Amino acid sequence: MFGYPFQRICSQLLGDEHITQWYAACDQGKYLPQHVSSYCPRCGASIGKQAVTPKGCAFCIHQKIGWQHIVRVSSYTPPISDWILSLKFKRAWRWGNMLGQLLIPHLAALEIDNKQVAVCSVPMHWYRRWERGFNQAHLIAGTVGKHFNWPVVPLLHRSRYTPPQTRVIPSQRPVNVSRSVASKKIDLKDWTVVLVDDVKTSGATLNNCCKELKAMGCNHIIAAVIAVADLKNNNFKTVVPTGR
Numbered sequence: 001m002f003g004y005p006f007q008r009i010c011s012q013l014l015g016d017e018h019i020t021q022w023y024a025a026c027d028q029g030k031y032l033p034q035h036v037s038s039y040c041p042r043c044g045a046s047i048g049k050q051a052v053t054p055k056g057c058a059f060c061i062h063q064k065i066g067w068q069h070i071v072r073v074s075s076y077t078p079p080i081s082d083w084i085l086s087l088k089f090k091r092a093w094r095w096g097n098m099l100g101q102l103l104i105p106h107l108a109a110l111e112i113d114n115k116q117v118a119v120c121s122v123p124m125h126w127y128r129r130w131e132r133g134f135n136q137a138h139l140i141a142g143t144v145g146k147h148f149n150w151p152v153v154p155l156l157h158r159s160r161y162t163p164p165q166t167r168v169i170p171s172q173r174p175v176n177v178s179r180s181v182a183s184k185k186i187d188l189k190d191w192t193v194v195l196v197d198d199v200k201t202s203g204a205t206l207n208n209c210c211k212e213l214k215a216m217g218c219n220h221i222i223a224a225v226i227a228v229a230d231l232k233n234n235n236f237k238t239v240v241p242t243g244r
């Protein structure tokens, strides 16, 4: 699964600290589901095992959440946060695949009992994709879909440009992304959709996507993200200098 001997040797020779860290983490199984710290399966916040209730945790119990379950690899902390920044802002495309591989065991652990599963990435406005050159969530989704043999389908698109969520105060984030995502005329009845993103901050963008997926008839959505910026640690403020 992590067989990139050439890349591994190159990273060591070139002193690429992040890639060397990634290999070490994989060798140690550091991000396998059984080794990551516990989190709320409803909102993804880091919490103790005893703090989860059937209705969520203290952070989300009063929140409306569009997905049925969330999986994450880690909270938004180093070295995962460094790897995500490498993907987004250093044009290191390979991180799309490497981060996606960390997500695979977490989705496998869910044992999704549905033959009709589609993968969809959180869409990016064409202007931002042109600026960045790619949609990092789509790269991650591609790795996930390829592994499970699930189709990766562009079910959603951005209907308008919005300022990055990280530049908007938390209370205004739902308004900022409101009606910024549009769906296509596809019937998703009886389908499970795995909605992939790199980072969940307030969850407003993911919720907006879920709203459109539900409008297409989907009633089972799994949010799959690499990292969750925990509100209790306030680390969502440092997610990126210029986010999605």
Ligand SMILES: [Zn+2]
Binding pocket: 040, 041, 042, 043, 044, 045, 056, 057, 058, 059, 060, 061
């Ligand atoms: Zn929660």
